[in-house]
Amino acid sequence: MRVEIVKQYTSRLPAEDPHPYRTGAWRPNTVEVDAYDLDVVAGEIPADLEGVYLRNTENPLFDALTGRYHPFDGDGMLHAIRFEGGKADYRNRFVKTEGLLAELEAGETLWAGILEAPALSKRDGWGARTRMKDASSTDVLVHHGVALSTFYQCGEAYQLDLETLAPRGTANLHHPSFPKGATISAHPKVDEATGELLFFNYAAEAPYCHVGIADAGGTLARVIPVPLPGPRLPHDMAFTERFAIIGDFPLFWDPAKLAQGSYRARYFPDLGTRFALVPRDGQGAIRWFMASPTYVLHFSNAYEEGDAVILEGYHQGAPIPERTPDDTPISTFMKSLDMHAMKTRRHRWRFDLTTGETKEAPVDDECSEFPTIHQGYGGKKHRYVYAAVGEPGFFLFSGLLRTDVETGAKAIHRFPKGVFASEAPFCPRKGATEEDDGYVVTFTTDVVNDVSECQIFDARGIERGPIARVRLPMRISSGTHATWAPLSRR
Numbered sequence: 001m002r003v004e005i006v007k008q009y010t011s012r013l014p015a016e017d018p019h020p021y022r023t024g025a026w027r028p029n030t031v032e033v034d035a036y037d038l039d040v041v042a043g044e045i046p047a048d049l050e051g052v053y054l055r056n057t058e059n060p061l062f063d064a065l066t067g068r069y070h071p072f073d074g075d076g077m078l079h080a081i082r083f084e085g086g087k088a089d090y091r092n093r094f095v096k097t098e099g100l101l102a103e104l105e106a107g108e109t110l111w112a113g114i115l116e117a118p119a120l121s122k123r124d125g126w127g128a129r130t131r132m133k134d135a136s137s138t139d140v141l142v143h144h145g146v147a148l149s150t151f152y153q154c155g156e157a158y159q160l161d162l163e164t165l166a167p168r169g170t171a172n173l174h175h176p177s178f179p180k181g182a183t184i185s186a187h188p189k190v191d192e193a194t195g196e197l198l199f200f201n202y203a204a205e206a207p208y209c210h211v212g213i214a215d216a217g218g219t220l221a222r223v224i225p226v227p228l229p230g231p232r233l234p235h236d237m238a239f240t241e242r243f244a245i246i247g248d249f250p251l252f253w254d255p256a257k258l259a260q261g262s263y264r265a266r267y268f269p270d271l272g273t274r275f276a277l278v279p280r281d282g283q284g285a286i287r288w289f290m291a292s293p294t295y296v297l298h299f300s301n302a303y304e305e306g307d308a309v310i311l312e313g314y315h316q317g318a319p320i321p322e323r324t325p326d327d328t329p330i331s332t333f334m335k336s337l338d339m340h341a342m343k344t345r346r347h348r349w350r351f352d353l354t355t356g357e358t359k360e361a362p363v364d365d366e367c368s369e370f371p372t373i374h375q376g377y378g379g380k381k382h383r384y385v386y387a388a389v390g391e392p393g394f395f396l397f398s399g400l401l402r403t404d405v406e407t408g409a410k411a412i413h414r415f416p417k418g419v420f421a422s423e424a425p426f427c428p429r430k431g432a433t434e435e436d437d438g439y440v441v442t443f444t445t446d447v448v449n450d451v452s453e454c455q456i457f458d459a460r461g462i463e464r465g466p467i468a469r470v471r472l473p474m475r476i477s478s479g480t481h482a483t484w485a486p487l488s489r490r
């Protein structure tokens, strides 16, 4: 392995940092490197694995304005590993957001974080609630050969060169009807059948939500307002051949607190959940379907079947985790990031387009989240889902779960104690024609041995453990989302 240091940044965080999400597996990275011909420590990189695995992570260089740091405040950093011919190269770069560059220039924190009041920000900024920094640290995907990083509180889509991770400005997706500084949320979707990019944004002002569609070349083609009764906090979307799907969940900023300038999420289960089926062609009315109250962080997929739309996602039994008398501010905060405390389970909704009725049911009793599927099956009926499982207490992934949704058969791989995985997309084998013919790729963060690896699994044999383990040049921080871009698709 040959490693070249590109840039070392200076951290202004406390030397003895007590924060649970800036230490351990969440210890931020502050150096950018290029690394070539990575060492394979076990197994062999398959010659028919060709593409780039991209991972977004949160890496704060400065403390929060008032010290109340939330892990999603951290500045986005992309890690990319590129496989070709049985070899692997790696590089990582901060997403050079306008906010990060301004804070580096000022030498201090300029914007209030998620747990802080936006009014405290020293400058106007971005985000659904305004006056935040667009950290671009939540999600990453590839559209028309360009990597796009996005932020779940809304901002811009930052473009990076897929080969070099060099900055390429922001995607030209803004429309005059969009709220200022909130062009796009995390979790846009690429429909591989059409090449289109589907995205959404949300804001504190009416109509509170928009769906946007960019064509295969990245040009904004259509904008559809999604009228809601008030500000909502959608995190993900799904799509079928004809519809974009957005949830109106009863977890949103408490209107009473909002009137006082405080953005505090509250659960209103009596309102139930509604799903909007938004015609992608912009023709015809949005159709709404009622469902039981919940909050969904991530959907695995949706598709049309006869005169129905099937939606699969991760239903939360407790969107605001239950509090106990001995809870402290820290333990309450830790629960807010714990999929076990939120009781997430894979779930299916069936929207009958003829009767307007919804049928829904949990389809797995295992707690899991962060689903991925073969991206070519987005919007079409899928059979396999790959998700992450975790131990109670922390936002960390301790295992990978493959589910055959047709038979219910599950396979699981659990990592050794102290080793945590990242979101693990399915990577089709070069030339494959079957849905599960390929690999599942993840980064690991090993806090026991202070190393990171990229681990490759046979998608049909996850339970057998990795078929290849590739050493990364440094231990990388845990984070949120990842994606896979085959070389053949660019």
Ligand SMILES: [Fe+2]
Pocket (backbone or CB within 6 Å): 138, 152, 186, 187, 235, 297, 298, 480, 481
């Ligand atoms: Fe997410």
